[in-house]
Amino acid sequence: MTIKDVAKKAQVSIATVSLVIHNNKRISEETKLKVNNAIKELNYHPSRSARGLVSQKTGNIGFILTENHFLRSEPFYTQIFLGAEFEAHNHEFYILLTTVPAIAKSKTKLPRFVLEKNVDGIIVAGTVPHKLVSLLDEHSLPIVYVDYYPEGKESSAVLIDNFGGGKEATEHLIQLHHRNIAFLGGDITHPSIKHRFDGFKWALDAHAIPFDNNNYIVDEVDTSRESGYKAAEKLLKINPGVTAIFACNDAMAFGAMQCVKDEGYSVPQDISIVGFDDVEIARTSDPELTTIAVPKQELGCEAVRLMNRLLESKTVTSHSVTVGIELIKRNSTAVKQ
Amino acid sequence: MTIKDVAKKAQVSIATVSLVIHNNKRISEETKLKVNNAIKELNYHPSRSARGLVSQKTGNIGFILTENHFLRSEPFYTQIFLGAEFEAHNHEFYILLTTVPAIAKSKTKLPRFVLEKNVDGIIVAGTVPHKLVSLLDEHSLPIVYVDYYPEGKESSAVLIDNFGGGKEATEHLIQLHHRNIAFLGGDITHPSIKHRFDGFKWALDAHAIPFDNNNYIVDEVDTSRESGYKAAEKLLKINPGVTAIFACNDAMAFGAMQCVKDEGYSVPQDISIVGFDDVEIARTSDPELTTIAVPKQELGCEAVRLMNRLLESKTVTSHSVTVGIELIKRNSTAVKQ
DNA sequence: AATTTTTAGTTAATCGTTTAACCTAATCTA
DNA sequence: TAGATTAGGTTAAACGATTAACTAAAAATT
The missing domain is CATH 3.40.50.2300 (Response regulator)
Structure with a gap:
């Protein structure tokens, strides 16, 4: 079934068929009807390859x-x-x-x-x-x-509104009366992480909470669960009084959560944790993870x-x-x- | 950059270029080299549309x-x-x-x-x-x-080896000394579920465990978590002595697990549960779900x-x-x- | 040496569309 | 009423490959 068959059936030239398909105004209603009927009867559909070749559009x-x-x-x-x-x-x-x-x-x-x-x-x-x-x-x-x-x-x-996410996550913790809040990140030169941190910083500033360098762990190689665990380990060592953690993504948040539990603290009673991404398992983890949902x-x-x-x-x-x-x-x- | 440009550059016909591309034996090594050099220099790649049109293969x-x-x-x-x-x-x-x-x-x-x-x-x-x-x-x-x-x-x-999966899941439960084992399914006319059940039945037979109709809940509308919950509810009502459940998929297994917990039993101490599929959260649920992994x-x-x-x-x-x-x-x- | 076969290419048709350029009859315009 | 428009098409040239059929020269056969 090619455009030729349609043309034959409708008793017009193939150009006319093509023009009808593209709804060109030069064609009379009468002819349009004839052609469209033929198209329908033959169940014709233009070939992608042929179309692509001449029009340079592939779809x-x-x-x-x-x-x-x-x-x-x-x-x-x-x-x-x-x-x-x-x-x-x-x-x-x-x-x-x-x-x-x-x-x-x-x-x-x-x-x-x-x-x-x-x-x-x-x-x-x-x-x-x-x-x-x-x-x-x-x-x-x-x-x-x-x-x-x-x-x-x-x-x-x-x-993604990384800045806004970092800000909201942090403000949530601030509203819960936390003041000793840590940021856990991977490679801080990565723009997304950088912006999340900027939002974090902004929220602290807005509430006149001083930023503490001990609450800033960003020297992990990646943002995996393992890195989250390690980052939390370091954090608890240098700043045992921390009461809240904002992890730059859910994976690190879970790693941190595991570490915090292993160290004998409980979540959220002793330490609150917020993630970023809202991955599937954030809904089923124990405890379920508070996080910034990204509409993926x-x-x-x-x-x-x-x-x-x-x-x-x-x-x-x-x-x-x-x-x-x-x-x-x-x-x-x-x-x- | 079309085949024409390559032909011109290599000083051959376009047919020759095409033959070289298709590694046709009629072309001398010398010409092949010339053409291949031209192709490389121009960074030529045949157009999919053109190729598709004539060869009727789209890739x-x-x-x-x-x-x-x-x-x-x-x-x-x-x-x-x-x-x-x-x-x-x-x-x-x-x-x-x-x-x-x-x-x-x-x-x-x-x-x-x-x-x-x-x-x-x-x-x-x-x-x-x-x-x-x-x-x-x-x-x-x-x-x-x-x-x-x-x-x-x-x-x-x-x-998928549904029969084998049903069989292995059931045999696992049998090896754990369970005898009162239930099957939870959705629409049993669905071939996959049917075959999983067949495997279940086969394993029971092979170990001379009689099949009890009270251990066969397959009247749910689908295989969702909710259906799993409802199926387990029914099961516990008509057969409170059940010690193991084989759910036809993980979703139903989780629903059943929730119900079993809600009814005051503990998993796996009171009741063992096996699923099918090995979805992501089977790894993180509490308890983590024993299941049949399907290499998706x-x-x-x-x-x-x-x-x-x-x-x-x-x-x-x-x-x-x-x-x-x-x-x-x-x-x-x-x-x- | 004449004929056949092989080698290494080329020519040209083809795939199924789109669209610029052209054509013809009907309708306007002055 | 002659010339210019307009309406409603058609013709034919692309698009960029593939490949059957052909050709000319070289090699092999007799």
């Missing part, structure tokens, strides 16, 4: 993730991806997923879908090597970054919407969106005893 | 999921999908995902990627309306079913492998694979007191 969006984020099937980016998939449906896009090495290899290569011109735009989720960003730029495809903003150039991005699926969804706008408007103006966060109060925080 | 695989499985971002099928994505890389495939209504609508439509001839084959994950299966068949594309086997025709499928990512991975074989061998012989399961002993089961 596909590329989605780039770093290997570590994909491999460990980390729920966070998986959720972003699923959100994007979902919204892609509404815009009749298909998503092609690929992973790239997290650290720049000697031979940083572009994803195959870029080289083969198989996508109309690209969504990049999470922090990727800068080398890749500059390679992508050469291809002048619309790009939307998610939870990452490449330095040195205007870009379109969907970002919405991040992906917004990315696709933004991409759609970029593809529709020929004037590619870069634009950023920040999605809101929400404090989820559970049982790992309580009024200071 | 894409369609992945069909029912809406309910996708919407609730159910980890089970998500994991299968991710496993497929991962393996797709190794075979240079891209995966196009789509969802279909779980129950046959009046107007069951084929996925767009089928109509637009945008995939070389289709993976169907989970139970889909039969109407869809027959529609798909008309297009004579290779199809691989995952965790589902359509009745009435030979198909290629990747299946491997299911998706095998599906892609099978698809690859179907696409390579022109003789489309349907073939089924069963992936093994594994009993994961945790703390929800113990020796009968």
Whole structure:
């Protein structure tokens, strides 16, 4: 079933069929009806490949993730991806997923879908090597970054309100009368963590609580559960009087929680803990974790919407969106005893 | 950068370039070198659309999921999908995902990627309306079913060893000296649940334990946590002496666990519970759930492998694979007191 | 030495669309 | 009423590959 068959059946030229499909005004209502009937009867649908070849539009969006984020099937980016998939449906896009090495290899290569011109735009989720960003730029495809903003150039991005999250988490603890509050982070040079810390700091300042360097543990290698455990160990050693912890993500929060328990304290009676992300198990842990919920699926969804706008408007103006966060109060925080 | 540019640069015809790309033996080593150099220098990659148009191969695989499985971002099928994505890389495939209504609508439509001839084959994950299966068949594309086997025709499928899982779960309980063992299921006409039950029954028989109808609760509407709770309620009412429960999946197992606790029993001291699936939270629940691990990512991975074989061998012989399961002993089961 | 076969390419048709350029008859315009 | 518009199409040239059919020169066979 090709456009030829439709043309024959409707007794018009293939050009007419194509024009009808694109709803061109030059075609009379009468002819439109004839053609549309033929299309319906033959159950005709234009071939993607043929269409793509001539129009240089594939109807596909590329989605780039770093290997570590994909491999460990980390729920966070998986959720972003699923959100994007979902919204892609509404815009009749298909998503092609690929992973790239997290650290720049000697031979940083572009994803195959870029080289083969198989996508109309690209969504990049999470922090990727800068080398890749500059390679992508050469291809002048619309790009939307998610939870990452490449330095040195205007870009379109969907970002998390990390500052607001850090602020709300901290203010929650302050409202519970905590004053000796610690921040647990991994690599503080990572923008997300940095901003969460900035929010933390801001909240302390706003309530005239002095910042204590002993309440600032950011020398772990990553933000894993193990690092959370180790960070909490250090914290309890140098500052045994701490009554509340804001961990820069849920994984570290769980690690810290484990350590605090192991050291004989109880959560939240002795020490309150707030996380960030609201991963699945925050709902089922013991105690259930108070945390900052990041609307992960919405991040992906917004990315696709933004991409759609970029593809529709020929004037590619870069634009950023920040999605809101929400404090989820559970049982790992309580009024200071 | 098209094949023309390469041809010009290498001073050969475009046909020669194409033949070199396909490693045709008719081309001399010398010319091959010339062409390959030109390809490298221009960083040329054939266009997917052009290639697809003439060769009728897209390099894409369609992945069909029912809406309910996708919407609730159910980890089970998500994991299968991710496993497929991962393996797709190794075979240079891209995966196009789509969802279909779980129950046959009046107007069951084929996925767009089928109509637009945008995939070389289709993976169907989970139970889909039969109407869809027959529609798909008309297009004579290779199809691989995952965790589902359509009745009435030979198909290629990747299946879970449900029987073996039911058997192992039950034998584990028997080895712990349990004799009064209940089966909790949802819709028993669903093949997976049926087979898990068959394994349960087989294990009882093999150890000469009579099957008691009071130990067979399968009248819940679904296999959710809530249904598990309700099923356990019924069970405890009609058979208070039960010492072990085999729930047909983890969700029901958690529901049952909650009910058992609420009724004042303790797990596993009073009642042992085994689940099926090994979802993420089975690792963190209290007590941690003994369950049958299903290698979810491997299911998706095998599906892609099978698809690859179907696409390579022109003789489309349907073939089924069963992936093994594994009993994961945790703390929800113990020796009968 | 004449004929056949092999080697190493090229030419040209084709895949299924889109769309600029063209055409013709009907309708306006002055 | 002649010339200019407009309406409603059609023709034909792309898009960027693949591949069957062809060709010319070199090598092998008789």
